[in-house]
Amino acid sequence: xxxxxxxxxxxxxxxxxxxxxxxxxxxxxxxxxxxxxxxxxxxxxxxxxxxxxxxxxxxxxxxxxxxxxxxxxxxxxxxxxxxxxxxxxxxxxxxxxxxxxxxxxxxxxxxxxxxxxxxxxxxxxxxxxxxxxxxxxxxxxxxxxxxxxxxxxxxxxxxxxxxxxxxxxxxxxxxxxxxxxxxxxxxxxxxxxxxxxxxxxxxxxxxxxxxxxxxxxxxxxxxxxxxxxxxxxxxxxxxxxxxxxxxxxxxxxxxxxxxxxxxxxxxxxxxxxxxxxxxxxxxxxxxxxxxxxxxxxxxxxxxxxxxxxxxxxxxxxxxxxxxxxxxxxxxxxxxxxxxxxxxxxxxxxxxxxxxxxxxxxxxxxxxxxxxxxxx
Amino acid sequence: xxxxxxxxxxxxxxxxxxxxxxxxxxxxxxxxxxxxxxxxxxxxxxxxxxxxxxxxxxxxxxxxxxxxxxxxxxxxxxxxxxxxxxxxxxxxxxxxxxxxxxxxxxxxxxxxxxxxxxxxxxxxxxxxxxxxxxxxxxxxxxxxxxxxxxxxxxxxxxxxxxxxxxxxxxxxxxxxxxxxxxxxxxxxxxxxxxxxxxxxxxxxxxxxxxxxxxxxxxxxxxxxxxxxxxxxxxxxxxxxxxxxxxxxxxxxxxxxxxxxxxxxxx
Numbered sequence: 001x002x003x004x005x006x007x008x009x010x011x012x013x014x015x016x017x018x019x020x021x022x023x024x025x026x027x028x029x030x031x032x033x034x035x036x037x038x039x040x041x042x043x044x045x046x047x048x049x050x051x052x053x054x055x056x057x058x059x060x061x062x063x064x065x066x067x068x069x070x071x072x073x074x075x076x077x078x079x080x081x082x083x084x085x086x087x088x089x090x091x092x093x094x095x096x097x098x099x100x101x102x103x104x105x106x107x108x109x110x111x112x113x114x115x116x117x118x119x120x121x122x123x124x125x126x127x128x129x130x131x132x133x134x135x136x137x138x139x140x141x142x143x144x145x146x147x148x149x150x151x152x153x154x155x156x157x158x159x160x161x162x163x164x165x166x167x168x169x170x171x172x173x174x175x176x177x178x179x180x181x182x183x184x185x186x187x188x189x190x191x192x193x194x195x196x197x198x199x200x201x202x203x204x205x206x207x208x209x210x211x212x213x214x215x216x217x218x219x220x221x222x223x224x225x226x227x228x229x230x231x232x233x234x235x236x237x238x239x240x241x242x243x244x245x246x247x248x249x250x251x252x253x254x255x256x257x258x259x260x261x262x263x264x265x266x267x268x269x270x271x272x273x274x275x276x277x278x279x280x281x282x283x284x285x286x287x288x289x290x291x292x293x294x295x296x297x298x299x300x301x302x303x304x305x306x307x308x309x310x311x312x313x314x315x316x317x318x319x320x321x322x323x324x325x326x327x328x329x330x331x332x333x334x335x336x337x338x339x340x341x342x343x344x345x346x347x348x349x350x351x352x353x354x355x356x357x358x359x360x361x362x363x364x365x366x367x368x369x370x371x372x373x374x375x
Numbered sequence: 376x377x378x379x380x381x382x383x384x385x386x387x388x389x390x391x392x393x394x395x396x397x398x399x400x401x402x403x404x405x406x407x408x409x410x411x412x413x414x415x416x417x418x419x420x421x422x423x424x425x426x427x428x429x430x431x432x433x434x435x436x437x438x439x440x441x442x443x444x445x446x447x448x449x450x451x452x453x454x455x456x457x458x459x460x461x462x463x464x465x466x467x468x469x470x471x472x473x474x475x476x477x478x479x480x481x482x483x484x485x486x487x488x489x490x491x492x493x494x495x496x497x498x499x500x501x502x503x504x505x506x507x508x509x510x511x512x513x514x515x516x517x518x519x520x521x522x523x524x525x526x527x528x529x530x531x532x533x534x535x536x537x538x539x540x541x542x543x544x545x546x547x548x549x550x551x552x553x554x555x556x557x558x559x560x561x562x563x564x565x566x567x568x569x570x571x572x573x574x575x576x577x578x579x580x581x582x583x584x585x586x587x588x589x590x591x592x593x594x595x596x597x598x599x600x601x602x603x604x605x606x607x608x609x610x611x612x613x614x615x616x617x618x619x620x621x622x623x624x625x626x627x628x629x630x631x632x633x634x635x636x637x638x639x640x641x
Contacts, residue, residue: 027500
């Protein structure tokens with residue numbers, strides 16, 4: 001490709017200002033063309049009002065070049081161009097016919113923009129809350145119907161979902177809770193040793209695991225791996241119009257897609273939380289054999305004597321509620337997916353963030369309830 | 376077995392912008408194309424047709440470099456694509472444009488920004504110039520000016536196809552590849568689109584290869600038709616193919632839809 005820089009010269013011809021141009025006028029050779037034009041205009045001193053272009057010296061031309069040439073001469077309908085040949089003339093004609101001002105870039109005041117964002121988000125939050133309540137209602141209706149006709153619980157689907165959310169989560173939950181148990185025991189021994197109370201590390205592990213960490217950690221893992229999966233699965237079905245197809249066949253998506261997932265997770269969460277508690281204790285016990293020279297028997301005897309059963313029950317009471325909220329939010333966001341695959345990604349993120357947020361808020365609410373109930 | 380190649384020589388002294396020689400594509404043991412020859416001449420529009428599974432899209436992807444050929448050569452604008460790397464490859468890409476079936480517009484960018492992306496990458500002009508060029512392209516493909524500020528998700532299917540064509544034209548490509556450009560458009564939209572492609576091809580001197588199943592499009596805009604048969608392409612004008620003796624070709628062009636489309640043209 002011969003590289004010939006575009007040239008611009010403003011002159012007077014027969015008393016009229018004319019722009020003479022030459023060289024290649026293609027999109028790949030136009031770098032800095034406007035500065036060049038301004039410089040040429042300044043050098044000539046005259047010709048700013050030129051409405052005529054002599055483009056007979058142009059070598060290669062494309063639409064972007066033609067556009068720039070026309071703009072040199074004001075770009076209006078009165079622009080006169082002398083093209084090199086027929087093909088260039090055609091190009092100028094096409095471009096001139098389609099020229100229009102680029103939409104001006106919108107500049108928005110930052111305060112107005114901020115207020116706009118806040119307003120939009122508030123309205124969206126409101127709609128979201130209303131929709132979520134409506135969704136809860138729908139679930140409740142389907143649940144009550146299913147209680148009358150138990151076969152509508154779709155036991156096969158429930159079992160398959162339980163395999164996904166419970167069995168396949170066992171390893172990750174177990175490993176993480178075990179490690180947290182080890183860490184708490186180690187820290188407990190380190191800190192309590194200063195008071196000579198290092199054996200209280202057993203209570204530290206037991207109470208924190210049972211009351212909070214076992215169930216909370218499990219809930220966060222489940223929100224991350226199952227809540228997001230619910231959103232992505234249902235969202236993808238929504239994009240593929242599978243959900244619409246279900247409705248036209250007369251299947252209620254809440255009954256077929258949402259209910260089995262909710263039931264599965266409400267059953268699986270306590271099972272997983274229990275498993276998390278146990279592995280956490282095991283981690284604590286292992287750590288105590290190292291740092292306290294305890295045997296396993298000593299560890300569990302002390303646990304039995306000092307940690308009351310209600311610590312365990314509080315965790316177990318919380319876990320199905322957490323499971324419910326994670327499943328509901330996961331399915332709800334999945335059904336909110338509209339249009340493109342892009343929104344599946346957005347809503348999956350939102351589902352995880354919202355469910356972890358709700359789990360922690362609920363955990364705080366439970367703390368108050370248990371405090372008032374004095375357990 | 377169909378003989379590949381042109382039924383009669385259509386070259387007529389024109390440049391060859393795309394030359395395929397002995398192309399073989401193969402996935403595992405599955406041979407899609409074998410000894411495939413094809414020429415596209417400057418300024419013409421060729422429609423690529425073929426039954427399902429004959430590898431139309433595969434051929435298109437092979438030509439634009441998304442699949443590797445197992446054997447044979449592909450020359451685009453006189454350059455052998457298999458020997459291209461780095462800078463030379465990018466320069467060639469700047470001279471060709473591709474419109475994917477569903478538009479494949481970048482969903483996080485507005486239509487204007489979509490058109491500006493290739494310009495910024497290859498030409499690096501200043502912002503205002505690029506915005507002006509984008510506005511021109513949007514007008515060229517017949518979209519209203521305010522489309523530029525919209526996101527692809529706010530456009531209808533037909534508008535997305537047009538916007539995608541605008542992006543393919545962003546660098547004034549000499550050679551344009553269109554994948555089922557009128558699929559999913561209503562007949563009126565499809566007819567407008569055909570007009571658009573034909574008009575742009577004439578006024579900008581574009582060479583176009585389009586995969587299409589739209590018999591109306593084939594009649595209305597295509598100078599020649601390439602038919603994928605028995606792992607090769609047979610190229611001819613509509614008249615030549617009408618008398619070509621091959622069961623698939625006969626059924627395709629003489630079937631009820633083919634006849635109806637031709638009747639309309641007359």
